[in-house]
Amino acid sequence: xxxxxxxxxxxxxxxxxxxxxxxxxxxxxxxxxQEAAGLYAWLPLGLRVLNKVNAxxxxxxxxxxxxxxxxxxxxxxxxxxxxxxxxxxxKEMLRIQxxxxxxxxxxxxxxxxxxxxxxxxxxxxxxxxxxxxxxxWKFRDEVRPRFGVMRSREFLMKDAYSFDLDKExxxxxxxxxxxxxxxxxxxMGLKAIPMRADTGxxxxxLSHEFIILASTGESEVFCHADYLDFPTPPENTDFDNVTxxxxxxxxxxxxYAATSEMHDEAGFAAVPAEKKMSARGIExxxxxxxxxxxxxxxxxxxxxxxxxxxxxxxxxxxxxxxxLVAAIIEASHDxxxxxxxxxxxxxxxxxxxxxxxxxxxxxxxDKLYRELTAAGYDVLYDDRDERPGAKFATADLIGIPLQVVxxxxxxxxxxxxxxxxASGERELLPLDNVLAYLGNRS
Amino acid sequence: xxxxxxxxxxxxxxxxxxxxxxxxxxxxxxxxxQEAAGLYAWLPLGLRVLNKVNAxxxxxxxxxxxxxxxxxxxxxxxxxxxxxxxxxxxKEMLRIQxxxxxxxxxxxxxxxxxxxxxxxxxxxxxxxxxxxxxxxWKFRDEVRPRFGVMRSREFLMKDAYSFDLDKExxxxxxxxxxxxxxxxxxxMGLKAIPMRADTGxxxxxLSHEFIILASTGESEVFCHADYLDFPTPPENTDFDNVTxxxxxxxxxxxxYAATSEMHDEAGFAAVPAEKKMSARGIExxxxxxxxxxxxxxxxxxxxxxxxxxxxxxxxxxxxxxxxLVAAIIEASHDxxxxxxxxxxxxxxxxxxxxxxxxxxxxxxxDKLYRELTAAGYDVLYDDRDERPGAKFATADLIGIPLQVVxxxxxxxxxxxxxxxxASGERELLPLDNVLAYLGNRS
Numbered sequence: 001x002x003x004x005x006x007x008x009x010x011x012x013x014x015x016x017x018x019x020x021x022x023x024x025x026x027x028x029x030x031x032x033x034q035e036a037a038g039l040y041a042w043l044p045l046g047l048r049v050l051n052k053v054n055a056x057x058x059x060x061x062x063x064x065x066x067x068x069x070x071x072x073x074x075x076x077x078x079x080x081x082x083x084x085x086x087x088x089x090x091k092e093m094l095r096i097q098x099x100x101x102x103x104x105x106x107x108x109x110x111x112x113x114x115x116x117x118x119x120x121x122x123x124x125x126x127x128x129x130x131x132x133x134x135x136x137w138k139f140r141d142e143v144r145p146r147f148g149v150m151r152s153r154e155f156l157m158k159d160a161y162s163f164d165l166d167k168e169x170x171x172x173x174x175x176x177x178x179x180x181x182x183x184x185x186x187x188m189g190l191k192a193i194p195m196r197a198d199t200g201x202x203x204x205x206l207s208h209e210f211i212i213l214a215s216t217g218e219s220e221v222f223c224h225a226d227y228l229d230f231p232t233p234p235e236n237t238d239f240d241n242v243t244x245x246x247x248x249x250x251x252x253x254x255x256y257a258a259t260s261e262m263h264d265e266a267g268f269a270a271v272p273a274e275k276k277m278s279a280r281g282i283e284x285x286x287x288x289x290x291x292x293x294x295x296x297x298x299x300x301x302x303x304x305x306x307x308x309x310x311x312x313x314x315x316x317x318x319x320x321x322x323x324l325v326a327a328i329i330e331a332s333h334d335x336x337x338x339x340x341x342x343x344x345x346x347x348x349x350x351x352x353x354x355x356x357x358x359x360x361x362x363x364x365x366d367k368l369y370r371e372l373t374a375a376g377y378d379v380l381y382d383d384r385d386e387r388p389g390a391k392f393a394t395a396d397l398i399g400i401p402l403q404v405v406x407x408x409x410x411x412x413x414x415x416x417x418x419x420x421x422a423s424g425e426r427e428l429l430p431l432d433n434v435l436a437y438l439g440n441r442s
Numbered sequence: 443x444x445x446x447x448x449x450x451x452x453x454x455x456x457x458x459x460x461x462x463x464x465x466x467x468x469x470x471x472x473x474x475x476q477e478a479a480g481l482y483a484w485l486p487l488g489l490r491v492l493n494k495v496n497a498x499x500x501x502x503x504x505x506x507x508x509x510x511x512x513x514x515x516x517x518x519x520x521x522x523x524x525x526x527x528x529x530x531x532x533k534e535m536l537r538i539q540x541x542x543x544x545x546x547x548x549x550x551x552x553x554x555x556x557x558x559x560x561x562x563x564x565x566x567x568x569x570x571x572x573x574x575x576x577x578x579w580k581f582r583d584e585v586r587p588r589f590g591v592m593r594s595r596e597f598l599m600k601d602a603y604s605f606d607l608d609k610e611x612x613x614x615x616x617x618x619x620x621x622x623x624x625x626x627x628x629x630m631g632l633k634a635i636p637m638r639a640d641t642g643x644x645x646x647x648l649s650h651e652f653i654i655l656a657s658t659g660e661s662e663v664f665c666h667a668d669y670l671d672f673p674t675p676p677e678n679t680d681f682d683n684v685t686x687x688x689x690x691x692x693x694x695x696x697x698y699a700a701t702s703e704m705h706d707e708a709g710f711a712a713v714p715a716e717k718k719m720s721a722r723g724i725e726x727x728x729x730x731x732x733x734x735x736x737x738x739x740x741x742x743x744x745x746x747x748x749x750x751x752x753x754x755x756x757x758x759x760x761x762x763x764x765x766l767v768a769a770i771i772e773a774s775h776d777x778x779x780x781x782x783x784x785x786x787x788x789x790x791x792x793x794x795x796x797x798x799x800x801x802x803x804x805x806x807x808d809k810l811y812r813e814l815t816a817a818g819y820d821v822l823y824d825d826r827d828e829r830p831g832a833k834f835a836t837a838d839l840i841g842i843p844l845q846v847v848x849x850x851x852x853x854x855x856x857x858x859x860x861x862x863x864a865s866g867e868r869e870l871l872p873l874d875n876v877l878a879y880l881g882n883r884s
Contacts, residue, residue: 006509007511007563007572007574009564035513035517035558036517036546037544039516039517040514041511041512041513041514041555042511043559044510047510047511047512050512067448067449068486068489069449069484069485069486069488069489070484070489071483072477072483072579072596073515073579074478074548074596075477075478075481076477091541094516094540096536096538099534099585102479106538113477116477117475117483117485120451122451130449137514137579141540141541143541154515
């Protein structure tokens with residue numbers, strides 16, 4: 001993408017309303033724009049990151065056997081009356097009357113609707129286990145939305161819902177999501193630690209939050225430091241292996257880890273002093289097993305192998321991709337701007353033309369731009385008529401992992417400069433070697 | 443995807459409430475489920491088609507130079523007061539009060555919001571032309587939603603918005619979208635004919651609807667038959683070529699074509715008798731040039747090369763992907779079910795195991811499934827323990843372009859059957875030749 005033809009509105013000033021660093025950087029780097037309290041537009045650069053985050057979530061959901069569908073944002077109030085949550089949900093639910101004065105709402109979550117879909121079609125235990133997920137915009141009418149997309153009112157959520165014949169198989173479905181989440185966050189360059197959690201309005205008796213550590217995190221967390229070195233479950237994990245998956249989950253829940261709400265001083269005291277970590281954390285995922293909480297009132301039953309009807313056992317599993325984008329920035333930035341992990345970077349390479357208009361520099365840049373693009377790289381080509389200083393600052397601010405800097409001076413020696421955004425490391429390379437250095441991806 | 447592990451709820455009975463064939467087939471083939479009046483969930487198979495449609499739209503928008511962002515579904519009423527449309531829009535707008543009794547709405551379209559984004563960042567003609575689009579759920583509270591996703595209340599829309607310094611360059615932006623739309627619909631296997639249109643609540647003085655011909659179409663259309671043979675603008679179309687694009691648009695608007703609202707008997711009378719076509723049509727796209735209708739009241743101005751401020755000239759350009767899925771079915775089905783054009787088919791190949799449980803048949807199917815998947819094909823593998831008749835019926839109903847049928851009888855001769863869904867043509871092939879016959883895609 002040529003920057004001269006792109007829409008990347010960089011702000012020079014740090015917006016005053018932004019209280020946390022991810023919010024400030026997302027506004028400054030032209031990732032988002034606030035349209036009303038807690039409502040954000042995703043500008044082109046931000047949308048690219050959001051899409052990369054979604055793609056990773058989707059791959060790992062699919063790998064674990066979950067199946068994607070897509071439910072509407074607007075729901076009928078009657079559906080929520082069936083579960084008893086319509087009155088219970090409170091003011092966070094955005095309630096709506098349509099032109100015929102029917103009561104509707106903007107979905108804050110989808111347990112009721114997915115249970116309705118399940119009971120409409122599934123009759124037999126033979127069709128289980130089943131895990132259905134979607135990635136859809138949700139709305140929760142927070143009293144005081146803040147921190148940008150970290151706590152917005154309209155937000156994107158991946159929510160998965162599992163259906164099983166009994167508690168034991170539901171536990172396996174829960175474990176599948178547990179392991180899928182570990183892989184999902186690791187692929188985004190995050191260290192996420194599962195912590196036992198309160199079940200809140202979703203209900204149920206088993207729940208984990210996935211917390212990433214960031215000094216600017218919203219809540220205090222306490223955990224055993226060894227979690228940081230646990231290996232991520234591999235790509236070839238067999239999600240049908242019940243005992244294998246259980247042992248992974250057992251390992252990842254074997255050591256102390258708790259948010260402040262669930263913190264137990266006595267339990268933490270047992271952690272060896274040199275392994276005690278107390279830090280700030282950001283919740284990026286939350287999984288629940290809630291048994292028959294929705295299937296019982298809503299009549300979601302299947303015929304079992306015993307010829308009897310059984311209320312299905314359910315769980316729900318949420319990740320907020322929009323919030324994740326902010327969380328990644330909280331975990332990965334410096335004083336000059338964002339440092340995107342490669343897997344979610346909006347572009348792979350920032351190509352900086354230090355003297356746009358100079359024939360030789362333009363030619364070298366244009367050629368490399370075409371070659372890198374053909375080799376499978378997403379390149380943001382800064383071809384604007386701007387001073388080098390402005391280009392360096394923009395590239396650092398928006399945090400593309402690799403900067404390729406081409407100017408007339410270097411070119412005179414046939415050289416270009418590579419800068420790695422994360423390490424700050426720079427190297428000079430012959431122009432013709434850049435492609436070979438990076439490798440062909442396509 | 444193994445069908446035994448998929449979620450594909452086929453209905454045996456034809457749903458009574460469905461008045462048109464696409465609605466009937468989408469319900470029967472497990473593409474959608476109604477959640478409330480005019481609100482649909484996209485089941486896994488339907489979502490796959492919707493995503494393929496979106497991908498084609500996105501590619502052609504990007505090719506023409508439009509840039510993707512994503513605006514929220516909920517908007518502030520104040521934004522619509524600025525343009526004067528808040529009171530004018532009527533009951534189709536879903537109006538909402540949040541917990542602080544602020545007036546909000548579920549966006550039926552985004553001219554106001556995108557103009558707000560534009561004016562916040564763009565100051566100079568040097569940043570023009572600019573065309574920003576998003577693919578987002580919209581809501582129009584129809585009095586009587588019907589025809590499934592053809593006329594639903596919550597629907598997906600790709601809406602693009604162009605910004606130009608003056609009318610002449612805005613015309614070029616309009617032409618870019620015009621040509622992008624021709625390519626978009628052609629790639630989906632549709633014959634779309636642009637017809638001059640009323641501008642309605644969007645406003646402006648230049649507008650075209652893109653209409654596909656289908657015997658079950660909602661409106662009557664009149665056109666010159668030669669349009670059906672016009673070549674689609676090629677992939678390497680130069681969207682920066684002003685005269686080239688204009689001549690394409692001139693050609694595609696040179697012959698008579700009108701919906702019943704814009705029909706002119708005298709104009710149609712001039713069409714040679716053997717070229718006169720009157721048919722039913724479905725609107726699948728609508729483009730508008732509306733000049734300064736939004737920029738003037740909302741103060742979206744840029745500095746021109748003359749040093750003066752100019753209100754920008756705008757256009758908007760809509761395609762309804764969710765409606766398109768239904769329109770494609772209206773245009774492509776038979777008595778047995780859907781016939782997906784290859785480009786939007788949910789899977790490329792349906793692999794039918796006629797005797798699941800038979801070791802040799804399972805082995806041959808499993809092997810081909812792995813090979814085709816590795817070769818880049820999306821395969822739906824019917825590995826269920828069902829009668830062959832049920833498998834044939836399902837495969838025809840869901841309309842996958844190619845069926846590969848493997849049973850013990852054919853295997854005894856080392857043969858499998860290929861059936862082309864569109865033509866009904868069948869051929870026997872040695873099992874080992876299937877992959878070579880299809881070719882490697884990855």
